[in-house]
Amino acid sequence: MSPNDLDTNEAFAYILHAYKSKCNHKHKPLPSGPKGLPILGNLLMIGEFPHRDLHRLSTQYGPIFYIRLGFIPTIVVSTPQTAELFLKTHDLSFAGRPFSSAAKSISYDQKGLTFATYGPYWRNIRKLCISKLLSSNKVESFRSMRSTELGLFITSLKHAAISREIVNVSNKVLSLSTDMSCLMVFGNKSMKSSDDHKGFQDVVHEGMKLAAIFNIADYIPYIGLLDVQGLGKRMKEVSKVFDELFEKIIDEHVKVFDKDNQKDFVDVMLAFMDEKDTDFFIDRSNIKAIILDMLVGSMDTSSTAVEWTISALLKNPRVMKKLQEELERVIGLDRLVEESDLPNLEYLDMVIKESMRLYPVAPLLFPMKQWKTPFWAIGRDPNSWTDPEECIPERFMESRIDLRGQDFQLLPFGSGRRGCPGIQLGLLAVRLIVAQLVHCFDWELPNGMSPDDLNMTEEFGLTMP
Numbered sequence: 001m002s003p004n005d006l007d008t009n010e011a012f013a014y015i016l017h018a019y020k021s022k023c024n025h026k027h028k029p030l031p032s033g034p035k036g037l038p039i040l041g042n043l044l045m046i047g048e049f050p051h052r053d054l055h056r057l058s059t060q061y062g063p064i065f066y067i068r069l070g071f072i073p074t075i076v077v078s079t080p081q082t083a084e085l086f087l088k089t090h091d092l093s094f095a096g097r098p099f100s101s102a103a104k105s106i107s108y109d110q111k112g113l114t115f116a117t118y119g120p121y122w123r124n125i126r127k128l129c130i131s132k133l134l135s136s137n138k139v140e141s142f143r144s145m146r147s148t149e150l151g152l153f154i155t156s157l158k159h160a161a162i163s164r165e166i167v168n169v170s171n172k173v174l175s176l177s178t179d180m181s182c183l184m185v186f187g188n189k190s191m192k193s194s195d196d197h198k199g200f201q202d203v204v205h206e207g208m209k210l211a212a213i214f215n216i217a218d219y220i221p222y223i224g225l226l227d228v229q230g231l232g233k234r235m236k237e238v239s240k241v242f243d244e245l246f247e248k249i250i251d252e253h254v255k256v257f258d259k260d261n262q263k264d265f266v267d268v269m270l271a272f273m274d275e276k277d278t279d280f281f282i283d284r285s286n287i288k289a290i291i292l293d294m295l296v297g298s299m300d301t302s303s304t305a306v307e308w309t310i311s312a313l314l315k316n317p318r319v320m321k322k323l324q325e326e327l328e329r330v331i332g333l334d335r336l337v338e339e340s341d342l343p344n345l346e347y348l349d350m351v352i353k354e355s356m357r358l359y360p361v362a363p364l365l366f367p368m369k370q371w372k373t374p375f376w377a378i379g380r381d382p383n384s385w386t387d388p389e390e391c392i393p394e395r396f397m398e399s400r401i402d403l404r405g406q407d408f409q410l411l412p413f414g415s416g417r418r419g420c421p422g423i424q425l426g427l428l429a430v431r432l433i434v435a436q437l438v439h440c441f442d443w444e445l446p447n448g449m450s451p452d453d454l455n456m457t458e459e460f461g462l463t464m465p
């Protein structure tokens with residue numbers, strides 16, 4: 001019997017068995033999949049867009065198949081039903097992150113939440129992040145900062161609009177998102193990296209790229225020392241820039257630290273630093289790793305999601321017009337959108353869901369130990385979605401499908417134990433910025449470009465701009 005003859009649950013049990021068997025008796029079979037080369041396995045089948053390559057392979061080998069990436073055996077799941085098996089039914093077995101040279105080098109030996117191996121340390125810092133940094137109260141405490149920054153952003157765009165200047169909205173939104181993140185994490189938005197030639201955003205971007213690239217050294221460890229792709233050198237450079245910056249931030253905070261007046265995330269973490277009588281025993285290196293998590297988690301993700309949504313709206317003028325009408329009806333034309341308006345903007349909610357279905361910010365979810373899911377493919381699965389390639393926000397009108405990880409056909413924030421802890425803040429930022437942009441301006445493409453000519457091809461990374 002081949003795995004293709006099994007139904008999904010049986011197939012899953014079969015995979016678990018196959019893994020166990022692999023450890024105990026080397027010769028038991030694994031699920032089917034493409035034949036690999038000696039040593040390299042199937043690495044050469046993964047190109048510039050791994051989520052598309054894995055999707056293509058899934059159309060050939062089915063919803064669960066096996067590939068070997070160098071020496072790393074990997075199961076690929078590509079339907080909502082198979083993803084649920086890994087993210088819910090058996091999530092405990094699959095909540096680990098794989099070893100990654102980038103995480104080791106840049107994320108302080110995997111001390112950050114994002115790349116920490118699953119276990120007590122990860123549980124503690126996840127609890128710290130959820131209960132002390134990303135709780136509803138904490139997110140709410142930065143409301144006026146968000147409002148001020150958004151106001152400045154809209155004013156600068158208004159000036160550009162009055163003088164009919166062409167604006168690179170992606171850069172502007174990324175700057176807004178960076179400013180909001182830096183203010184929330186360390187209370188200062190003008191902090192630049194110590195590297196003269198690169199802005200902080202560029203360094204973060206480079207770090208995320210390095211974390212996402214298929215690094216041959218992670219799959220064929222013997223050649224790691226040769227650094228054939230030159231990634232090791234780039235990682236060292238990026239981690240040096242981050243470390244100098246974070247050291248400086250912590251030093252400055254320590255000098256004026258007041259336990260009773262905690263202004264930003266670094267203050268909150270300093271209150272626990274080297275405190276033995278707490279659940280959250282963290283030292284300086286843990287704090288630096290979490291600063292990085294919070295900055296990377298909030299900067300690029302939200303701005304990328306905004307960029308995709310505005311692009312989708314430009315490509316679909318009908319949807320843009322309908323959203324503008326909702327904003328006009330609910331808010332009127334005399335004031336800016338406020339956070340308290342968001343629960344009343346139902347069509348906006350559907351637009352964001354649709355944009356995140358078609359253009360998930362993390363198209364492969366994050367790297368997971370032993371398995372991968374090209375979420376990008378799940379969002380376009382013809383068995384789950386009617387006209388999957390079309391942008392139709394109305395599909396969510398009568399539907400209870402949500403973004404929070406309970407519905408496995410729509411997982412832009414992941415699901416289960418490793419699901420995104422910043423979902424509340426991320427969604428809030430994306431909704432607010434998109435609403436404000438669509439409410440305040442009429443949008444058009446430059447130089448008379450037609451919506452059909454808008455290039456929606458992605459560039460692969462941990463997030464997908």
Ligand code: HEM
Pocket residue numbers: 113114115126134293294295297298301302305361362365366367411412413414415417418419420421422423425426427430
């Ligand atoms: C639109 C905004 C956002 C999107 C689309 C997004 C998406 C994701 C995804 C897909 C994952 C991986 C889930 C998995 O592996 O199953 C993740 C994890 C994570 N996100 Fe977000 N995220 C966003 C905003 C944020 C924000 C604002 C923060 C924090 C300030 C954040 C911090 C994190 C962290 C720390 C993890 C790793 C969690 C762990 O491994 O335990 N994210 N996010």
